[in-house]
């Protein structure tokens with residue numbers, strides 16, 4: 001079971017503190033929404049959490065079954081979907097899924113054909129990703145996350161480019177495949193994090209100098 005602990009986590013770009021003194025304890029099945037207005041730092045927080053960019057101060061600890069995971073290995077334990085993350089556009093859907101699942105294990109009981117079915121992309125299985133609509137790409141990104149057997153799922157703006165039907169589909173996907181793991185969602189749309197049990201407003205961690213502790217149990 002994965003647990004994540006942040007102590008005094010702080011990030012600064014040039015002279016601007018994006019968040020400061022953020023403490024957090026997240027248990028294995030926490031569902032946490034990271035909220036805040038545009039430009040407040042939601043994506044920055046998620047990238048720090050994933051180990052993609054470093055904190056300026058403080059520390060992040062991943063513990064898996066009581067074993068501390070080195071930062072260089074965080075990526076093995078998480079999946080990440082965000083509008084700024086690119087898909088391999090020259091591959092077809094089938095090729096991309098096959099490629100992705102050479103590196104990540106699929107959750108038990110799912111094979112590529114079943115995934116394509118769940119994504120409602122059967123008619124596009126031999127189409128190159130570059131010819132996908134933005135909504136199709138978004139469904140695929142979410143599928144790559146939820147179909148991967150990783151204990152941590154990070155979603156930045158999960159319903160961007162999805163229509164009403166797509167948004168409902170996303171909530172079903174999160175319900176079915178997110179239940180037993182830790183999920184963080186960067187969002188300012190309450191509908192896309194309606195199933196979260198905790199909300200962390202990044203704006204509460206702007207420069208105050210005061211340490212605020214949030215415990216997510």
Ligand SMILES: Nc1ncnc2c1ncn2[C@@H]1O[C@H](COP(=O)(O)OP(=O)(O)OP(=O)(O)O)[C@@H](O)[C@H]1O
Pocket residue numbers: 013014018036037038039040041042043044045186
């Ligand atoms: N690499 C960078 N260098 C300097 N400043 C940056 C960098 N990346 C982001 N920022 C700044 O950090 C702040 C937070 O940006 P971030 O993208 O994390 O916000 P956000 O809450 O995810 O925004 P949105 O809701 O618009 O996606 C912004 O002021 C942004 O300009």
